[in-house]
């Protein structure tokens with residue numbers, strides 16, 4: 001399949017382009033997940049804390065709107081979302097192509113997902129513990145900051161890991177229309193120029209990155225969980 | 232003083248309205264250990280939750296030192312809740328905080344910080360006998376130890392009232408005993424008023440001064456524990472005090488009558504009244520069941536006698552036994 005010349009050729013590309021591509025994928029993923037958490041975490045907290053007015057009094061219509069927006073954004077396929085938000089991307093980044101530009105659609109695709117993950121983490125908390133805090137005179141803000149978040153840290157870390165690996169997948173997909181990184185490399189060389197070896201390596205590094213995030217996430221989640229007896 | 236006045240609470244559920252509490256009136260004096268006992272679903276938890284307004288009463292008032300809990304602003308209520316703390320059957324500790332930080336929690340909520348707060352938390356861990364568990368997480372503690380941490384936590388804000396909702400129901404008898412002793416100790420040393428919710432008569436016997444019996448959302452009887460034990464009047468109270476009378480222990484023969492003898496004080500227990508009944512009246516009684524209990528610093532007991540005789544002889548026996556001091560006699564159907 002590979003004669004030595006194509007092999008040489010491919011190796012050249014791998015050596016010169018892969019390190020940058022890895023870095024681009026890495027930082028886009030981390031940055032996008034970070035912003036998605038900045039937006040998604042408060043939303044998830046609002047949804048749970050506002051539920052039935054148990055912790056925060058939030059009007060039902062407001063909660064309903066948040067819910068609908070999240071569902072709406074989550075139901076648009078990522079590639080289409082990317083095209084739809086082109087105007088916004090241009091407004092924020094100045095261009096729609098390149099690594100930095102892909103952060104915008106990634107954040108918009110990921111924050112509703114993060115909000116749902118946060119919601120599921122926070123719903124795991126024993127309601128009796130929240131009531132206990134209320135019985136001690138905790139304010140809603142104290143309940144969120146001192147009970148809900150700290151008590152669900154292990155679950156939040158696990159879910160952040162799911163979020164980051166999902167964003168990594170999306171970021172590779174964004175390579176099709178202008179995004180940078182390993183996805184772009186795989187598509188440009190593998191799909192358009194039949195350089196399968198380059199594609200193979202790009203995919204290999206994507207897998208390794210997922211493994212890295214996942215192992216790190218699992219490790220941190222376990223380490224942070226004081227409910228486990230062996231700590 | 233805690234005054235519960237005409238308190239009612241109804242829940243609206245999918246299956247209609249549940250009247251969990253119906254027109255409850257109780258007074259609890261400062262420094263008392265007050266028991267509230269009842270079967271499951273009687274409304275005990277709802278009642279304590281109304282006391283600190285975790286549950287808003289449908290009607291009626293809770294007055295603490297004359298101050299109406301229902302009339303407090305959110306801020307005042309939060310401050311008042313530091314004054315009326317609570318422990319639970321499920322302990323409800325923060326699982327991601329170690330023991331010391333669990334005890335620190337209510338202090339943090341109240342704005343207490345730094346070495347002074349820590350010092351206080353350490354002292355409280357010492358009071359509950361867990362000075363060596365500062366850095367241990369709740370998952371690594373036994374049930375009894377968890378409840379001790381919860382008690383230390385409940386004491387952190389120097390409350391005047393401690394509410395205990397089935398605080399010992401998840402514990403074995405021995406651990407229950409040690410937790411109750413701790414609560415009694417705290418009550419004596421710190422003068423904290425304690426309200427104990429339970430479905431176990433043994434808990435009331437062990438530490439309560441007064442008790443209210445809750446049945447189906449109503450207080451059917453209340454008063455000094457010794458009075459209610461020696462002569463329970465309501466059916467719910469009788470069921471709790473004499474659980475064995477519910478199910479007939481032995482199949483009754485024809486003409487066999489059951490007589491309950493309730494006695495209090497050491498004199499009665501030492502009186503050989505069964506023997507003298509046989510000697511003086513020629514009536515033979517067999518003992519179907521008996522239990523003696525020490526309540527407070529006195530011994531109380533009750534005995535179920537079986538006598539096979541006709542109505543007039545039974546009446547004679549009851550009259551005869553009633554003449555003894557401190558004895559209360561009644562026929563059981």
Ligand SMILES: Nc1ncnc2c1ncn2[C@@H]1O[C@H](COP(=O)(O)OP(=O)(O)OP(=O)(O)O)[C@@H](O)[C@H]1O
Nearest residue numbers: 242244249251270271272273274275276277278430
């Ligand atoms: N939030 C609620 N919504 C609807 N009904 C409720 C609610 N809380 C309690 N109830 C009802 O009120 C009644 C009394 O409940 P409560 O929990 O006070 O009983 P309890 O005496 O504490 O029982 P247990 O010994 O089982 O804890 C029950 O019929 C229960 O179903």
Ligand SMILES: [Mg+2]
Nearest residue numbers: 275276277397
């Ligand atoms: Mg209950």
